[in-house]
Amino acid sequence: MRSFRPLPPLLRGAPFSGAAVPPGVGTAGGKVSFSKGEDRRLSISWSPVTGADCSSAVEILRQILADPPGFIGAIEDQGAIPLAERVAASIPQEDSILLLGIGGSALGARTLVDALVPGDSRLTVLDNIDPEGVDRTLDRLDLAHTTVLIISKSGGTAETAAQLLRVYRALEDAGVSADDKIIAITDPDRGALRELVTARGWRSLPVPSDVGGRFSVMTAVGWLPAICCGIDVEGIRRGAQAVLGDLRLAEEDHGLVRWISGWSAHQESRQTVVMFCYRDRLRTFGDWFAQLWAESLGKRHDLSGAEVWTGSTPLVARGVTDQHSLVQLFAEGPDDKQYLVLDSDLDTADPILDQTTAALHEDLQYLAGKSLGQLHRAEREGTVAALGSAGRPVSTMTLDALDAEHLGALMLTWEMATLMAAAILQVNPFDQPGVEGGKAVAFFKMGRSGWEEQAASITAGAPSITPAAPIPCR
Numbered sequence: 001m002r003s004f005r006p007l008p009p010l011l012r013g014a015p016f017s018g019a020a021v022p023p024g025v026g027t028a029g030g031k032v033s034f035s036k037g038e039d040r041r042l043s044i045s046w047s048p049v050t051g052a053d054c055s056s057a058v059e060i061l062r063q064i065l066a067d068p069p070g071f072i073g074a075i076e077d078q079g080a081i082p083l084a085e086r087v088a089a090s091i092p093q094e095d096s097i098l099l100l101g102i103g104g105s106a107l108g109a110r111t112l113v114d115a116l117v118p119g120d121s122r123l124t125v126l127d128n129i130d131p132e133g134v135d136r137t138l139d140r141l142d143l144a145h146t147t148v149l150i151i152s153k154s155g156g157t158a159e160t161a162a163q164l165l166r167v168y169r170a171l172e173d174a175g176v177s178a179d180d181k182i183i184a185i186t187d188p189d190r191g192a193l194r195e196l197v198t199a200r201g202w203r204s205l206p207v208p209s210d211v212g213g214r215f216s217v218m219t220a221v222g223w224l225p226a227i228c229c230g231i232d233v234e235g236i237r238r239g240a241q242a243v244l245g246d247l248r249l250a251e252e253d254h255g256l257v258r259w260i261s262g263w264s265a266h267q268e269s270r271q272t273v274v275m276f277c278y279r280d281r282l283r284t285f286g287d288w289f290a291q292l293w294a295e296s297l298g299k300r301h302d303l304s305g306a307e308v309w310t311g312s313t314p315l316v317a318r319g320v321t322d323q324h325s326l327v328q329l330f331a332e333g334p335d336d337k338q339y340l341v342l343d344s345d346l347d348t349a350d351p352i353l354d355q356t357t358a359a360l361h362e363d364l365q366y367l368a369g370k371s372l373g374q375l376h377r378a379e380r381e382g383t384v385a386a387l388g389s390a391g392r393p394v395s396t397m398t399l400d401a402l403d404a405e406h407l408g409a410l411m412l413t414w415e416m417a418t419l420m421a422a423a424i425l426q427v428n429p430f431d432q433p434g435v436e437g438g439k440a441v442a443f444f445k446m447g448r449s450g451w452e453e454q455a456a457s458i459t460a461g462a463p464s465i466t467p468a469a470p471i472p473c474r
Contacts, residue, residue, distance in 0.1 A: 019170030066392075070215070096145060099224065099225055117230065119323075151185040153186065185224065236407060238408065257422055270335070273314050275315070296418045331390045345399065
């Protein structure tokens with residue numbers, strides 16, 4: 001695991017200037033762009049609420065890029081995609097793909113597929129261990145025509161190990177050679193999965209040793225499932241590379257620099273970041289962002305070892321649906337949140353609502369000649385205006401299209417934003433010590449040796465909970 005090099009200490013709350021930053025709707029920000037042909041350019045428009053001084057954010061960005069983390073090196077790896085393509089070519093075309101994984105081992109692939117293959121795809125993601133859910137998934141798959149991708153960086157994730165045992169037995173019971181159907185994506189050198197690859201002759205792909213799960217979407221973890229679903233993975237990589245090139249030239253007016261400055265200025269009093277996804281195909285991206293942001297920033301100790309109990313809470317909302325639930329809280333509830341409204345331009349036809357059907361009732365006639373897309377945009381703009389007028393800090397981010405290049409650019413942008421936020425909070429974005437306690441107790445309860453002392457220490461500090469009497473149903 002990469003150790004995170006401390007950056008110069010910054011003041012929490014308003015680390016860039018100490019000046020008060022008024023909430024409200026962001027103003028025009030920067031764009032990321034590169035050529036996609038004679039008349040198309042990748043573009044992400046930002047309108048961030050910003051801090052009064054963005055110079056410190058520029059310095060943080062430059063320090064990160066001067067000593068880039070492993071996931072940036074993975075993007076530049078010219079051999080990773082061809083290797084994944086060769087493994088994908090070994091999978092029968094008629095096979096469905098069952099992905100076993102949890103957290104970063106599953107969310108990245110789901111994000112790519114849900115955004116770029118929004119209809120039926122050949123991929124099923126099993127990212128939980130609810131027994132009923134596992135059984136339903138296995139019951140509806142034709143196991144004789146299913147290839148299983150098991151993804152675990154460490155190879156020791158309990159949930160993924162249990163999924164493997166359950167699926168392996170199901171394949172064998174169906175008369176299928178499980179070893180012929182399994183592909184493992186794991187650490188290149190060590191761990192239980194790597195040992196099984198060697199012992200059982202499974203096909204496999206490596207996860208770079210210096211890339212953690214939640215930052216692994218642009219490695220074999222994301223490449224192989226995406227290739228199996230026909231996604232242009234080279235386009236995803238080009239989009240990410242375009243962002244890297246753009247960030248290397250970034251100054252104080254860059255959209256990401258301005259957004260992270262505004263986030264920091266509001267962080268002390270508004271520790272929740274609402275990612276309002278106004279495109280159904282981006283909803284899973286919101287879930288991916290939530291894991292990335294929460295697990296990277298929520299830390300008990302800072303880089304000096306001091307106890308700080310810091311972090312920033314992500315909340316994913318769906319536009320326009322959550323205008324009819326959460327927006328009431330956002331506009332008139334506690335002013336403890338900051339908002340990012342995410343959308344993309346339509347790249348499909350947007351049929352017009354016709355005069356005949358609008359004539360069904362006079363109250364419907366204002367919609368005649370309009371489209372769902374127009375209403376969708378009007379509602380998004382209305383939400384932004386309403387939150388801004390209520391004094392809430394709200395930024396917007398719009399993709400010119402929702403294609404492979406733009407999605408790659410979007411995901412790399414938020415990986416970099418997460419590292420910048422971690423530098424501001426002075427925490428390590430690459431570890432997750434708070435997750436380990438629950439794992440220790442679970443391992444102990446499941447009889448795994450070596451976890452007795454750690455589990456006892458954790459349970460000794462937990463409150464004793466006496467179950468309430470059951471409520472009879474008559």
